[in-house]
Each structure stands twice: as structure tokens, then as C-alpha cells.
Amino acid sequence: MKSNFFLLALSMFSFSALAQSNEPVQSTELVSMTKLEVGLHGIGVGYEVPFSHKWSVNLSAGLGGGYSIDKNSYANGFKSTFIVNEPVAYVRSEFRYIYNRNKRSIKSKSLLNNAGNYIAFQTKYTTGRVFESDEWSQINNPLNRTLLNEVHWGMQRPLGQKFLYNLHLGLGYAADFDFKNSQFYPAVGLQFAYVISKNQRL
Structure with a gap:
């Protein structure tokens, strides 16, 4: 009787250990990714690479909307314009501190594709129009050489694999x-x- 009980307990323990070993374990380590990006900024190619467990840099370049800062009698302020057939070129670098991946792991939330919340510093440079345009278009919607520096809070989440x-x-x-x-x-x-x-x- 005792031997049967011992065998039953041993079997249950082995089954439990096997079931636990089959559960997927998510790594909190960041991965490097090459991406095709589309958004409010335009369309481009990006390369996201980690350099520690919580820090990464996202480098990207592409075509998109342009900017100008008008301070005259006709207009005053920062202006962003996206003209599909008259894009500007841009290059961008973003340094991220991703702070909540351990908490997401504890809550069994996805860590796929560097998912997490972050604080970042970003620098972006845009050129003038890549393709030639008429003079009226440039006067009406100036797209100038512009340097943008910003600090922001952000979140990145996976949509499938x-x-x-x-x-x-x-x-x-x-x-x-x-x-x-x-x-x-x-x-x-x-x-x-x-x-x-x-x-x-890496």
C-alpha cells in the first residue's frame, strides 16, 4: 500500500515537473531587429539594436513629411506638412531606456519584438523636397532643412509575430x-x- 502511494506521488511530481518544463519561458533580453516602418513620419527602414538589458538605439532613414518654422506677418509657428508626391528625406536616431520588461514578464505579458514602455531622446534631421517642385508650391508649403530634438515617453507592442x-x-x-x-x-x-x-x- 505504501509503495503504491509512493509511486502515485512520484508520478504526480514527475508530471507536474514535466508540465512546468514545457511552459514557454520569455527572455527579458532585448533583440536586434531590422524593420520596415510606416507612420506619421513617413516610410523608411529602421534598425533597432540593444546595447544593454534596458537600453537600445533605433536608427532609421526614409521619406516622409517635412517641416518649417514661420515667424512673419503671414504665419507664426511650427508647421508639419506631408505631401505624398513631394516627400523629404529624413534620418533619425532614438536612444531608449525600456523600464518595465521585468514587470511584464511577471504578469505573463508578451515581450516579443522588444515590447515595453520607455523614455527616449530622439534626434531627427529632414532635408528639403527630394523631387523638384514649382516655386509656388515651395512658397505655399515650405519644406525646409530642419533638425528636431525631443524627449518622449513611449510604448512598443507586438501585433502577432x-x-x-x-x-x-x-x-x-x-x-x-x-x-x-x-x-x-x-x-x-x-x-x-x-x-x-x-x-x-548580440
């Missing part, structure tokens, strides 16, 4: 090199991305 979205809110400071003006602005960003490739660890 290969897609993700990113939302951020913050405060920025823009300098217009053509009009020689500068101004603070509210920073808002929304982006969807398709993960082309990724590496588990």
Missing part, C-alpha cells in the same frame, strides 16, 4: 536652417513596423 506598433508623446525643440528660426513643439508619434529580420542576442 512579425508586426509591431509604437506610440510616443513628449516635448521637442525644432531648428529651421532655411528660415533661421526655432521653436518648442508637442511631440506625437505613431508608427507600425514589419520585422524583416532579428537576432536573439
Whole structure:
């Protein structure tokens, strides 16, 4: 009787251990990803690479909307314009501190594709129009060489295995090199991305 009880207890313990070992374990380590990005900023290619357990840098380049800072009798303020057939080129770097991945892991929330909340500093440079346009278009909707620096809070979440979205809110400071003006602005960003490739660890 005792031997039967011992065998039953041993069997239950083994089954429990086997079941636990089959549960997927999420790594909190960040991964490097190459992405195709589409959002309010335009369309481009990005490369997100971690350099510690909580820090990463996202580098990207592409085509999208342009900016100008007008301070005259006709207009005053920071202006963002997206003209599909008259895009500007941009390059961007974003340094992120991702602070809640351990908490997400404890709550069994997805860590796929570097999911988490973060605080970031971003620098973005935009050119003038890539394609030639008529003089009236440039006067009516100037798209100038502009440097934008901003600090923002953001969140990145997976949409299935290969897609993700990113939302951020913050405060920025823009300098217009053509009009020689500068101004603070509210920073808002929304982006969807398709993960082309990724590496588990560096």
C-alpha cells in the first residue's frame, strides 16, 4: 500500500515537473531587429539594436513629411506638412531606456519584438523636397532643412509575430536652417513596423 502511494506521488511530481518544463519561458533580453516602418513620419527602414538589458538605439532613414518654422506677418509657428508626391528625406536616431520588461514578464505579458514602455531622446534631421517642385508650391508649403530634438515617453507592442506598433508623446525643440528660426513643439508619434529580420542576442 505504501509503495503504491509512493509511486502515485512520484508520478504526480514527475508530471507536474514535466508540465512546468514545457511552459514557454520569455527572455527579458532585448533583440536586434531590422524593420520596415510606416507612420506619421513617413516610410523608411529602421534598425533597432540593444546595447544593454534596458537600453537600445533605433536608427532609421526614409521619406516622409517635412517641416518649417514661420515667424512673419503671414504665419507664426511650427508647421508639419506631408505631401505624398513631394516627400523629404529624413534620418533619425532614438536612444531608449525600456523600464518595465521585468514587470511584464511577471504578469505573463508578451515581450516579443522588444515590447515595453520607455523614455527616449530622439534626434531627427529632414532635408528639403527630394523631387523638384514649382516655386509656388515651395512658397505655399515650405519644406525646409530642419533638425528636431525631443524627449518622449513611449510604448512598443507586438501585433502577432512579425508586426509591431509604437506610440510616443513628449516635448521637442525644432531648428529651421532655411528660415533661421526655432521653436518648442508637442511631440506625437505613431508608427507600425514589419520585422524583416532579428537576432536573439548580440
